[in-house]
Amino acid sequence: MNAKKVGWLALVSGLLVAAPVSMGVAQEDVKLQGEVVDLACYVAKGAKGAAHKSCAQMCAKKGVPLGLLTDSGELYLLVDDHNNEAPYNEARKLAGERAEVTGKKYIRNNLPSIVVGGVKGL
Numbered sequence: 001m002n003a004k005k006v007g008w009l010a011l012v013s014g015l016l017v018a019a020p021v022s023m024g025v026a027q028e029d030v031k032l033q034g035e036v037v038d039l040a041c042y043v044a045k046g047a048k049g050a051a052h053k054s055c056a057q058m059c060a061k062k063g064v065p066l067g068l069l070t071d072s073g074e075l076y077l078l079v080d081d082h083n084n085e086a087p088y089n090e091a092r093k094l095a096g097e098r099a100e101v102t103g104k105k106y107i108r109n110n111l112p113s114i115v116v117g118g119v120k121g122l
Contacts, residue, residue, distance in 0.1 A: 030105045030114060033122060034070035036060075036094045039077070042067065053096030060095035068101050068114065076105075077113040088116045098122040 038059035041047035047055065048069060060066060066078045078101065080088035091101065103117035 027105050027107060029102070031100060031102045032068060032070050032074075032076070032114070033100045034068045034074075034098065036078070036091055036097060036099050036101075037067050037069050037075075038095055039065045039067045042069065042075075048096075050096075056096030057093075060092040066091060066095060068099070074112065076101075077111060079106075079113050079115045081115050081117065084117070087118050091116055091119045094119065094121050 035048055036056070037048050038056045040059055041052065041055060041064075068076045068078055070076070078088065078091055081103075087103070091099065099119050099121050101114055101116055101119050103114045106113045106115065
């Protein structure tokens, strides 16, 4: 297995540990603005912005985990609400674009996450 695949598997494994099933109590309701990024390209290469949009959308369609890179530079893992997956699916459509995301903020093992309750493009 090449190093790229090992890195990808490590990223996904780490993100799965932070899934909503094990998150516990929400810390707060949030409304944040920023760019919806595919975490594989952003974490590994810093890829973001208009030049990366088509790749981000392709990755999102393939199920690559997504994040929100806020205007202040914070990165949040975006997590779907198993009782209402529609808002997360809307966020997938906005990969590579600016959006406003609302939802519950969680932090587990220093990984800030948002269970997406709403999303709209900016």
